[in-house]
Amino acid sequence: MKDFDVIVIGSGIGGLVSAGMLTSQGLKTLMIERHITPGGYLSSFRKKGFVFDSAVDCISGVGPDGLIYKTLELLNVNRDVNFIRIDPIRVSMFPNLEITIDGDVNAYMDKLTASFPPEATAIKSFFERAGRVYNELQSALSAIISGRLELNTITPDVLRLMDVSYGELLNDFFKDYRLKAVLSDRCPFIGLPPSGVSAVAMFNMIMSYFKLGAYRSTGGFQKLADVFIEGIKKNGGKVIFGNGVKKILLDRDDNCNGVRCENGEEYTASYIVSNADFNHTFRCFLGGKYSVLADALVYNPGITTSFFIVYAGIEGNIDTHSSIGYFPSYDMEKFFTSDMFFREDSTIGITIASIEDNSRAPDSCSTVVLHEMTGSSDKNLDKADCLEKIMKKAGNIIPLTEDKIIVLDAATSQTLERYTGNFKGAAFGWRQIPGFRGIRRHGIRNLYIAGHWGDMGGGVLAAAYSGAKVAGEILAKEGIKDVI
Template sequence: MKDFDVIVIGSGIGGLISAGTLVSKGMKTLLVEKNKIPGGLLASFKRKGFLFNSAVDCISGVAKGGYISNVLESLDVDSEINFVKLNPIRFSIFPDIRIPVDSNMNVYIERLIQLFPSEASGIKKLFNFMDGSFTLVQSMLDSFLSGKPGLGKATHEIFELRNISYKDLLRKYITNYRLTMVLSDRCPFIGLPPSRVSAFSMVNMIMSYFKLGAYRPIGGFQKLADILVKGIENKGGMVLLGNGADKILLENNNRCYGVRCENGNEYTSEFVVSSVDSHHTFGDLLGREFESIPTEMRKKTGISTSFFVVYAGVKGEVTEHSSVGYFPSYDMESFFSPKSSFKNDSTIGVTVASMEDKLLAPDACNTVVLHEMAEASDKEIDKSVCTGIVIKKAEKIIPGLKDKIIVLDSATPKSIERYTGNFNGSAFGWNQIPGFKNVKGYGINNLYIAGHWGEIGGGVLAAAYSGAKAAKEILTKESVTNGI
């Protein structure tokens, strides 16, 4: 008899949701994590009374009925965490336009029409199409996850969305160039410019915030990870922190039978779910025979951008909105060139989560987190120089920011790589390009891939769904038919 039904490698949101779903259905589950705290990019950390979220601005899927909320409920820990809803979702600053992205889609549509009256018809048609497409995709996902096939069927439009760029989609409805760039203001949330990102990925990411809401957990994103771990353990699951996987054990080339951890202990299982970096899974954990798989994927799709992140604890008030995107020009494509990083005319994101969550900062203070896209590479960045550049640019949004700072830290792509294990600090896994085809088990019939290296894509909600999908496939094999 095996030690466990399932071993899940990695405690990012994909691994947590996968393990949470499995254990709530009675599967004997082990979750292993190399770091001493769970969460991956959900992690939070403290500096002299300030609590910073390491990477994530906001998420969806945590309101009542959302999938992350459903898993929390199934683990009986939903009452132990609260979320604050953002409105607006984002405040976007362009050279001659400052526009809130209202949480109410219809209000946002009317705001866009006021700014671009000649595009009124196209704006309405675009959002009507995106709304319908998102509803259909949700129906398809819900049908699969609930075990009730037939409730949602793929259409020609969905297949087309997977194979065209977001820029191509916008062109069908919008003629004004400035408006197409305004509508592309969430591209940094997925790490690709409009011409390269899949319309499918962008539509689902944008609409998830309108339809499911944009939220932050009170007390920081680390609390969400910690609560999920607590729920998994309360349901009988085992969580090993500070003891990651060292090797996936193979019986032969088409079946794995467990995991050896870094401390040398081996645990056997019927199934393995990997939610960690694909290069680590198919190279380090599975061995040389499989290491060409991520190399070939990297040639075909590439990996997403990383970020340089500045964490500042500041005195006093700083800005009117807690989530800001700054775009010094309408040349959205140029912002995603590796050569544009740390320039005066590159884009940055600003998150001031303490505006809604006073637990994150001392009285009369705020947390300011600045995000600058930076190439995912093996090159180290001069933290001191780049921190100064990013702060100087942020002062265009928050005048006098430098003089208000009392706590300062930063993270480079290499910092992110060291903590998460993501290849070169990739923030969203594989690039979500048109025609993207995912990494699966490659013939290992009881290995499943979850998280943002899986098939659904980058971002917290997409990674969560990826984890849920892996769990459902395992439950189906085990003839658990009462839904998840």
């Protein structure tokens, strides 16, 4: 008899959603996390009274209709964490143009139409199509999670757009290069330029914020991860921290039999869910012939960019928008080239979460988090020099003077890799390139991959859907359907 029904390796949002769904339906579940706290990229930290989210600006899916909220509801802990809706979602600053991204897509369309009157008809048609594609994707995802996917659920239009780049799609609709750049302002959220990212991936990410809202967790996203753990435990799940998995154990037929931990303890289970990055899963936990799969995936589709992140605690209240995208030019393709990182004319993202959530900073103070795209695990970075350049650039956008800085810290791609285990600090897992259909089959019938190294793409909500998809497949095998 197995020790557990399911073992979940890793406690990023994909692992948390998967373990939450499985535990809520009575499956005996063990979650193993090598760090002493859960969350992965959802983690937060405190310094001198300031609370900083390690990597995330805002997320969707935590409103009453969202997948993450529904999973918390299954665990009966949905009232144990509070969310603040961010509206406007973001402000994008371009040369001589500032566009506010309202939570209401119609209000956003009105702003775009006012700025680009000749494109009014195209703007309407573009968002009508984006809405249709998003709704069709949601129907397919719901069918997958419920265990009732049928072949005709995904329409020919969605299948075709999976092979089309977002840049190609923009060219089909619009003539004004500035408008195409404005509509690409969320590309840094997925780690690819318009020409390199799937149109479906971008539609899904953009529309999720309009349909489900943009939110932050009160007091930091660590609270969300912690509440998930509380819910998993309350529903009978077991969680181990500070003792990572060293090996996935296979039987003679190459089916998973269990895991061996770093301290030598072994646990058996009928199913294994890995929320660890692909490199650990295939090269370290499995090894041997499975290492080849890791090598192949690095080649195609490849991994996304990482970030250099600055955390600043500032004396004084900063009166501006809480999420800002700064783009010194309209050349969105150029921002994703390696020679553009850490230049005066490179793009950065700014998050000032203390504007809506004063629990994140001492009285009359502000938290500022700056994101600059960078290559994965660039070991030649001069951390102090990069920090200085980013602070100088940000100081041209928001008030940041040296004498007002109380806390100043930074994370490189190597820092992100060390604390989250993500290969080379990749921010969004696999590149969501046109034609990407998910990771190649590994042939192990009871091993599942959850998170942004799975089939659903990068970003918090996509990683959550990946975890839900895995849980839905396991539950269906156990005769349990229509959980969410």
